[in-house]
Amino acid sequence: MVAVPKTLPITQPTIQRAAIVLHAEEQPLRGVARPGTHELYRNPRVSCDQRALGPLRPDFVRVKMKYVGLCGTDLHAAKADPNTGYVRTSSPASIPAKGRILGHEGIGQIAQAGRNVPHLREGAWVIFDSIIACRQCDRCKRGFLNQCRHARLLGLEEDGLFAASVDLPAGIVHDVSTYIESDADARALALLEPAAVAFVACRKAKVKRGERLTIFGAGPIGTYCAMLARNVFGAGKIAVVEPVEFRRRFAARWAEHVFTPAEFALSRCDSFDVAFEASGVLNNVDSVLPRMNAAGRIVVLGRSGEPLHLSATDDLITNAISIMGSRGHHGGAYEMLLQLYAEKKFSPADAVTSVIQGLEKLAELMRSPDDVIQHDNKILVQI
Numbered sequence: 001m002v003a004v005p006k007t008l009p010i011t012q013p014t015i016q017r018a019a020i021v022l023h024a025e026e027q028p029l030r031g032v033a034r035p036g037t038h039e040l041y042r043n044p045r046v047s048c049d050q051r052a053l054g055p056l057r058p059d060f061v062r063v064k065m066k067y068v069g070l071c072g073t074d075l076h077a078a079k080a081d082p083n084t085g086y087v088r089t090s091s092p093a094s095i096p097a098k099g100r101i102l103g104h105e106g107i108g109q110i111a112q113a114g115r116n117v118p119h120l121r122e123g124a125w126v127i128f129d130s131i132i133a134c135r136q137c138d139r140c141k142r143g144f145l146n147q148c149r150h151a152r153l154l155g156l157e158e159d160g161l162f163a164a165s166v167d168l169p170a171g172i173v174h175d176v177s178t179y180i181e182s183d184a185d186a187r188a189l190a191l192l193e194p195a196a197v198a199f200v201a202c203r204k205a206k207v208k209r210g211e212r213l214t215i216f217g218a219g220p221i222g223t224y225c226a227m228l229a230r231n232v233f234g235a236g237k238i239a240v241v242e243p244v245e246f247r248r249r250f251a252a253r254w255a256e257h258v259f260t261p262a263e264f265a266l267s268r269c270d271s272f273d274v275a276f277e278a279s280g281v282l283n284n285v286d287s288v289l290p291r292m293n294a295a296g297r298i299v300v301l302g303r304s305g306e307p308l309h310l311s312a313t314d315d316l317i318t319n320a321i322s323i324m325g326s327r328g329h330h331g332g333a334y335e336m337l338l339q340l341y342a343e344k345k346f347s348p349a350d351a352v353t354s355v356i357q358g359l360e361k362l363a364e365l366m367r368s369p370d371d372v373i374q375h376d377n378k379i380l381v382q383i
């Protein structure tokens, strides 16, 4: 006699969905004790694959993605150093043999909520934390969620948002339905994450009304720093330093002075209260030190794995200058920016230079990262 279970397990079919997957070979650089991502993964390749989604877990939600944003980190993860073949980002990443689904900026609608997630209804518009913090460790308990000891980065250490459908832990999901009245709202809030990274950096730098700023790198993060410093923190004159002509012209909307690095070196622009290094060229930190005002703050955001060498240490000491890092968006930045968006004081959509259609097109674009850097700022993808 065969025993029949009283209740049959609920089985959900595995579904297939298109996703942008980063593949790379794991080859730790010899002689490096703790290799960073840029010393660990070689020969990156991006493809648009069909990937399976199994049954939805009880604490997760299934989200149908609507718009995603392309971040410089995605491009640098997909780009190889021409000499060594290693990827260009030093951001933490874990790329398994089957590849990693990229993407950490975006908006979607709840397709299904797990049985332990009663508060998120089907159809709700949602955005996401890009740093999955444990909320249990000593750092999280002190409020430093961006620096969580067990942080996992969405789209780099966990599968991310560049997919038609994604399953995500409900704890990283923010319901923004009350802010969405039109497609334009969805496009704008898809990019709240990178704007919040810049907001946290401005807050860390304690940008004050009338202060003079310089920003190295007018990619999306540098541009959001300029926008927010100007429109929200009330900064005074802003100088942007950027090698790419398109990005210089674009950033000029939020800056008094726009320079190439060579022009900046020769300019007399100085007495900066705050400098943001958002280009990954860490030498900027040393070269700007003699041009900082007393009690100046230098915030390092750009990651390339480069060492930071300081020769202007006397300027650092004499003028009591602080050099600090900043990462992440936790700490109330989403709530602040949603409020500013509702009051029409700030829109993340202002950094968008192209909207492209579909994941295949995104994969194609990511295979020529230099084109993106030369001709675009923030790229939004409609899925």
Ligand SMILES: [Zn+2]
Residues within 6 Å of the ligand: 071, 072, 073, 104, 194
């Ligand atoms: Zn990013």
Ligand SMILES: [Zn+2]
Residues within 6 Å of the ligand: 133, 134, 135, 136, 137, 138, 139, 140, 141, 148, 149, 150, 151
């Ligand atoms: Zn933690």
